[in-house]
Amino acid sequence: MKKSKVTIKEIAEKLNVSPSTISRALQNHPSIGKKTTSEVQKLAKKMGYYPNSLAANLRRNKTNLIGVIIPRIDRHFQSLAISGIEEVASKAGYYVVIFQSNNSYEREKENARMLMASQADGVIACLAMETNNYDHLNAFKNNNVPLVFFDRVCYELETHKVVIDDFGAAVKATEHLISIGCKRIAHVAGNQHMAIFRDRLRGYQEALRKNGILPEDELIAYTEDLSREEGALAARRFLNMQARPDGIFCSNDTSAISVIQEVKRFGLKVPDDVAVIGFSNTPSSLIVEPALTTIDDHAFEMGQAAARMVIRQIEDPQQDIASETIVIRNDLVVRDSTLSGERNVD
Amino acid sequence: MKKSKVTIKEIAEKLNVSPSTISRALQNHPSIGKKTTSEVQKLAKKMGYYPNSLAANLRRNKTNLIGVIIPRIDRHFQSLAISGIEEVASKAGYYVVIFQSNNSYEREKENARMLMASQADGVIACLAMETNNYDHLNAFKNNNVPLVFFDRVCYELETHKVVIDDFGAAVKATEHLISIGCKRIAHVAGNQHMAIFRDRLRGYQEALRKNGILPEDELIAYTEDLSREEGALAARRFLNMQARPDGIFCSNDTSAISVIQEVKRFGLKVPDDVAVIGFSNTPSSLIVEPALTTIDDHAFEMGQAAARMVIRQIEDPQQDIASETIVIRNDLVVRDSTLSGERNVD
DNA sequence: TTGTACGCGTTATCAA
DNA sequence: TTGATAACGCGTACAA
Numbered sequence: 267m268k269k270s271k272v273t274i275k276e277i278a279e280k281l282n283v284s285p286s287t288i289s290r291a292l293q294n295h296p297s298i299g300k301k302t303t304s305e306v307q308k309l310a311k312k313m314g315y316y317p318n319s320l321a322a323n324l325r326r327n328k329t330n331l332i333g334v335i336i337p338r339i340d341r342h343f344q345s346l347a348i349s350g351i352e353e354v355a356s357k358a359g360y361y362v363v364i365f366q367s368n369n370s371y372e373r374e375k376e377n378a379r380m381l382m383a384s385q386a387d388g389v390i391a392c393l394a395m396e397t398n399n400y401d402h403l404n405a406f407k408n409n410n411v412p413l414v415f416f417d418r419v420c421y422e423l424e425t426h427k428v429v430i431d432d433f434g435a436a437v438k439a440t441e442h443l444i445s446i447g448c449k450r451i452a453h454v455a456g457n458q459h460m461a462i463f464r465d466r467l468r469g470y471q472e473a474l475r476k477n478g479i480l481p482e483d484e485l486i487a488y489t490e491d492l493s494r495e496e497g498a499l500a501a502r503r504f505l506n507m508q509a510r511p512d513g514i515f516c517s518n519d520t521s522a523i524s525v526i527q528e529v530k531r532f533g534l535k536v537p538d539d540v541a542v543i544g545f546s547n548t549p550s551s552l553i554v555e556p557a558l559t560t561i562d563d564h565a566f567e568m569g570q571a572a573a574r575m576v577i578r579q580i581e582d583p584q585q586d587i588a589s590e591t592i593v594i595r596n597d598l599v600v601r602d603s604t605l606s607g608e609r610n611v612d
Numbered sequence: 613m614k615k616s617k618v619t620i621k622e623i624a625e626k627l628n629v630s631p632s633t634i635s636r637a638l639q640n641h642p643s644i645g646k647k648t649t650s651e652v653q654k655l656a657k658k659m660g661y662y663p664n665s666l667a668a669n670l671r672r673n674k675t676n677l678i679g680v681i682i683p684r685i686d687r688h689f690q691s692l693a694i695s696g697i698e699e700v701a702s703k704a705g706y707y708v709v710i711f712q713s714n715n716s717y718e719r720e721k722e723n724a725r726m727l728m729a730s731q732a733d734g735v736i737a738c739l740a741m742e743t744n745n746y747d748h749l750n751a752f753k754n755n756n757v758p759l760v761f762f763d764r765v766c767y768e769l770e771t772h773k774v775v776i777d778d779f780g781a782a783v784k785a786t787e788h789l790i791s792i793g794c795k796r797i798a799h800v801a802g803n804q805h806m807a808i809f810r811d812r813l814r815g816y817q818e819a820l821r822k823n824g825i826l827p828e829d830e831l832i833a834y835t836e837d838l839s840r841e842e843g844a845l846a847a848r849r850f851l852n853m854q855a856r857p858d859g860i861f862c863s864n865d866t867s868a869i870s871v872i873q874e875v876k877r878f879g880l881k882v883p884d885d886v887a888v889i890g891f892s893n894t895p896s897s898l899i900v901e902p903a904l905t906t907i908d909d910h911a912f913e914m915g916q917a918a919a920r921m922v923i924r925q926i927e928d929p930q931q932d933i934a935s936e937t938i939v940i941r942n943d944l945v946v947r948d949s950t951l952s953g954e955r956n957v958d
Numbered sequence: 959t960t961g962t963a964c965g966c967g968t969t970a971t972c973a974a
Numbered sequence: 975t976t977g978a979t980a981a982c983g984c985g986t987a988c989a990a
Contacts, residue, residue: 271755273967284977289969297975314754316728320675321967324666324982339710340695345686352712361726364685364710366698380707382662408660409617523899553869553899619983630961635985645959667983670966 350569412579436469448513497521501528519544556602696915758925782815794859843867847874865890902948
C-alpha cells in the first residue's frame with residue numbers, strides 16, 4: 267500500500283537518471299535510447315506509476331477535455347446525443363465531461379463557471395429551459411474556448427449550432443395528419459420559452475393555413491414541460507370539446523403517449539377517432555398501443571456533428587467562421603397511431 | 613477579446629499588490645482588508661478572471677472530483693443512479709465525471725487509467741458486462757483512492773458495495789407468480805457472467821423448490837443481454853412448447869415487455885393465459901399493455917448511497933473499514949400483467 | 959495586513 | 975542520448 271502516488275521524480279531516483287529522461291521515455295520520445303526507454307517503462311509499471319494529468323495539462327496548457335452542458339442525462343434524446351458526442355470525441359482523443367443543469371439557470375451558470383475553471387478545450391451546450399440570459403456563456407467566447415450549441419440553441423449568441431428544422435418537421439407532421447383525413451387538428455405545445463417549441467407550434471399553424479384550415483387558439487394546449495400529466499390534462503380538455511379534434515400533434519413523445527392512453531380511456535379509438543403524432547422517436551413510442559407515429563430527430567447524429575464542430579474549432583482556431591449552423595435531417599416515422607384503413611373519415 | 617486567460621498575476625500587477633494578496637482576497641481570507649478584498653474581487657470580475665483549477669488542484673492535492681465508471685448512461689437504471697450520485701455529490705461540493713465503458717472491458721480499463729490520471733478523489737463503479745479481471749481496479753486501492761461498487765459489483769475485490777438483494781427479489785417475484793396460481797413458470801435469464809443475473813436465476817429456482825415445484829432447465833432461456841429480440845425469441849420458444857408456461861419471470865423490463873407483446877401476437881392473453889413479470893421498473897413498464905408487474909430496484913437511492921459512501925471515505929480515511937456492503941430495499945410493484953380476476957386457473 | 963519564496967508534477971528549451 | 979533549468983498558475987508557511 268503506497269502512501270502517496272508515485273511520481274516521475276521517484277522513478278528517476280531509483281534509476282539514477284533525471285526526471286526529464288523519465289518523462290521522455292514514458293512518451294516514447296525518439297531521442298531516448300531503446301534500452302533506457304524500456305527500463306523506465308518497466309519500472310514505472312512495477313511501481314504503479316500513473317501520470318498526473320493535472321500537472322501535465324497545466325504545463326501543456328491543453329486538457330483534451332470537452333465539457334457538455336445539458337439539462338438531464340436521463341432523457342432519451344439527451345443521452346443519445348451524448349453518446350454521439352462521446353463516439354466522435356473519444357476517437358479524436360478527447361474526454362467528455364458532463365454537467366447537468368437540471369433545467370435550472372443557476373446550475374447552468376455554475377456549470378459554466380466550473381467548465382471555465384477546469385480549462386476545458388471546448389464546450390457543447392444544450393440550454394436549460396429556464397435560461398434566457400446568456401452572459402454566463404460569453405466567458406467562453408471571451409477566452410477563445412470554442413462553444414457549440416445543439417438542439418436548444420440561443421439565437422442571440424453568435425456561435426456554431428447544430429439543430430434540426432423544427433418548423434419543417436412540425437409542418438410535415440401536421441400535413442401527415444391532414445393527408446390521412448384529419449379535419450380538426452389540435453396541438454400540445456411545449457414551453458414557449460424555447461425556440462424549438464415555438465418553431466413546432468409555428469410549423470403546426472403554418473401547415474394548417476397552407477391547407478386552408480384556420481388555426482384556432484382553443485386547439486392549442488400550452489404546457490410547462492410536456493409531462494405525462496400535462497398531456498393527459500390537455501387530452502381531456504380536447505376530448506370534452508363540442509367539436510372534438512380528430513388529430514393531435516404533440517411536441518414530444520411523452521405527452522403523445524399520455525394522450526393516446528387518455529383517448530382510449532375515454533372510449534375512443536386511435537387512430538380511427540383521433541390520430542396522434544409525437545416528436546423524438548423515443549423507445550416508448552414503439553411500446554404504446556397503437557405504436558406512435560413520430561418525428562425521428564436523430565439525436566445521435568446531432569451529438570456527432572456538434573463534437574466534430576467543436577473539435578475542428580479546437581484544432582484550427584484560425585478557421586474561425588463567426589457562426590455556422592448545421593441542420594440535421596429529420597424523418598417522419600409512420601406507425602399505427604396514424605395508420606388505419608378504418609379511419610372514420612366523413 | 614482576450615488572447616490568453618487572465619491570471620492572478622495580471623490582477624496583481626494592475627493593483628500593485630502581490631499575487632498572494634489576490635489569491636487570498638479571492639478566497640475571502642480574513643487576513644485581507646475589507647477594502648482590498650472587494651477591490652480585488654471587483655477587478656477580477658471586470659477582467660473576466662476564472663480560477664485555473666488545474667493549478668489549484670495540483671497545489672492542494674485535491675480535485676473534488678468523483679469519477680463514475682458505468683456501462684451506458686442511456687440505460688434508465690444507470691442514468692437514474694447517476695442522478696442519485698450527483699445529487700449527493702454536488703451538495704457536498706464534489707463534481708461528478710462520467711466514464712462510459714459501453715460494457716467493454718478494454719474501455720473500462722482505459723477509463724480506470726484516465727481516472728487515476730485525473731486525480732479523482734474517489735471512484736464509483738458499475739462493472740461492464742465483459743469484465744472478469746479486476747486488476748485495473750486495484751490501482752485505486754493501491755493509491756488510497758476510495759472505490760465503491762454498485763449494482764454490478766465484484767465480490768473478488770474487497771471494497772465497499774451498494775447492491776440490492778437480487779436473490780430475494782427474484783424469490784419474491786417468482787412467489788408472486790405462484791401466489792396468483794401459476795403452475796409452470798419460466799425464466800428469461802440475463803448474462804450469467806454477472807452476479808446479479810446469476811442471483812436472480814437462483815432466486816427463481818429457489819422459490820420454485822420452496823413451493824414444491826421442480827425447476828426445469830427447458831423453462832430457462834439464457835440470453836446475452838436481455839434485449840427485445842432475445843426476449844421475443846425466448847417467448848416464442850416457450851409459447852410453442854407442448855406444456856406451455858403460464859407465468860414468465862424476466863430479468864429485466866425490456867425483455868419482459870417484449871415477451872408480453874409476443875404473447876399477444878401469439879393470440880394469448882396477459883395475464884389470463886400467461887402472467888409476466890419484469891425487473892427494474894423502467895418508464896416503459898407503465899406504457900405497455902397490460903402494464904408490467906416488476907421489481908423496483910431504487911436506482912436513485914443506490915446512487916445516493918454509493919455517493920455518500922465514497923465521500924465518507926474521502927473525508928475520513930481513518931475509518932477505513934475493509935469492506936462494507938449496503939443493501940438497498942426493493943419492492944414488488946404489482947400491475948395488470950399479473951393481476952386479473954379472470955386468470956385461467958385450473 | 960501584506961509580501962517573499964517555494965513547491966505541487968510535468969514538460970519544453972537549451973546546453974552538454 | 976541525456977541533464978539542468980525554468981515555467982505552467984496557484985496556495986501557503988513564514989517573514990515583515
